[in-house]
Every structure is written in structure tokens, then in C-alpha cells.
Amino acid sequence: MSRQLWFLRHGEAEPHGTRADAERRLTARGEDQARAAGQAIAALDAAPVIVFTSPKVRAHDTAALACAALPGDPVVHHALVGLDAGEALALLEAASDGERILLVGHEPDFSQVVHDLTGARIDMKKGGIAVVRMDGSRGELAVLLRPRELRAIAGA
Incomplete structure (x- = not known):
């Protein structure tokens, strides 16, 4: 049986320059995207065994809002700022066969890691999810x- 890495890009955030990058907050739309992502994961009966999040405010808040529909609380992991495939695989070690890990973080890191692990070229939207088996x-x-598909799955 395989393990799965679920990548959730943070929701829409305040524009660059609004405040220090690490402190940028989610917009109301970004908050809705985060809630819908968590609800969609729950609706798919795909709850992760652990959620790791970047320490940046927009990612941490995305993780917290998504986890409202999931068991457990997000765990801050600093390597999610500048994530690479080796670190993603190291985080996957927390999962047993058939289990999922959810990573909440940023672009362009997530698209690059998905490419490094699968060869696929993707465009991760803010509030979107990619799943790598x-x-x-x-x-x-x-x-x-994409976020609109997650909203449909969530019934939002």
C-alpha cells in the first residue's frame, strides 16, 4: 500500500508590501478557501495523520482553518519555507502505509517538489491541493x- 503527501497551498493573502512577508494574513477569500479545503478533505474521508505547516502567518492560518474540519492541530515545521523533495519525503516518514500527511505552505516550492517526485508540471492555485501517492x-x-473544485466537494 502507498502513502500520500497532500499539498495545500495557503489561501489568498494580503498583497506584498502590506506588512513583512512572514506576517501577511489571509484575506476573507483566503479564509473561505482554507475552510473549504479542510471540509473537502473531510468529505473525501481523507483525513491526514498529521498536518505540517509553514510558520508564515498565511500558511499557519490556512492550516488552522482547514484543521477545524479535521482531527488534530497543525504542527509548525520551518522547513516548509523553502521545502524540497528530500524534506517532503522525510516528513512522509510520519505516515504508515495507506496514510496521508498534509503539508501547508507556499509556491513555487510545492510545484517544484511535486515535479521532483512525479515528473508532473503543475500550477498550484492559492487554496488548491495536489496529492502525490x-x-x-x-x-x-x-x-x-483548484479552490472552486474543493468548494464543490465541500458543498460550500
Whole structure:
């Protein structure tokens, strides 16, 4: 059985220059995107065993809002700022066969990690999800969901 890495890009945030980058907050739309992502994951019966989040405010708040519909609380992991494939695989070690890990963070890191693991080129939207199924060292892009698709799954 395979393990899965779920990547949730933070929701829409305040524009650059509003405040220091690490302190930028979600907009109301970004908050809705985060809630819908958590509700969609729950509706898919795909709750992760652990949620790791970037320490940046917009990612941490996305994780907290998504986790309102999921068991457990997000765990801050500083390597999610500048994430690479090796670190993503190291985080996946927290999962057993058939389990999922949810990573909440940023672009362009997530698209690059998905590419490094699967060879797929993707465009992750703010508030979107990519799922990579790992079978040993081989990765497969299982799904890519945009925020509007997550809202539909969530029934929002």
C-alpha cells in the first residue's frame, strides 16, 4: 500500500508590501478557501495523520482553518519555507502505509517538489491541493484540485 503527501497551498493573502512577508494574513477569500479545503478533505474521508505547516502567518492560518474540519492541530515545521523533495519525503516518514500527511505552505516550492517526485508540471492555485501517492521512491500525481473544485466537494 502507498502513502500520500497532500499539498495545500495557503489561501489568498494580503498583497506584498502590506506588512513583512512572514506576517501577511489571509484575506476573507483566503479564509473561505482554507475552510473549504479542510471540509473537502473531510468529505473525501481523507483525513491526514498529521498536518505540517509553514510558520508564515498565511500558511499557519490556512492550516488552522482547514484543521477545524479535521482531527488534530497543525504542527509548525520551518522547513516548509523553502521545502524540497528530500524534506517532503522525510516528513512522509510520519505516515504508515495507506496514510496521508498534509503539508501547508507556499509556491513555487510545492510545484517544484511535486515535479521532483512525479515528473508532473503543475500550477498550484492559492487554496488548491495536489496529492502525490508514493510507492517506495516512485511518486505519482494522483489529483490536482483548484479552490472552486474543493468548494464543490465541500458543498460550500
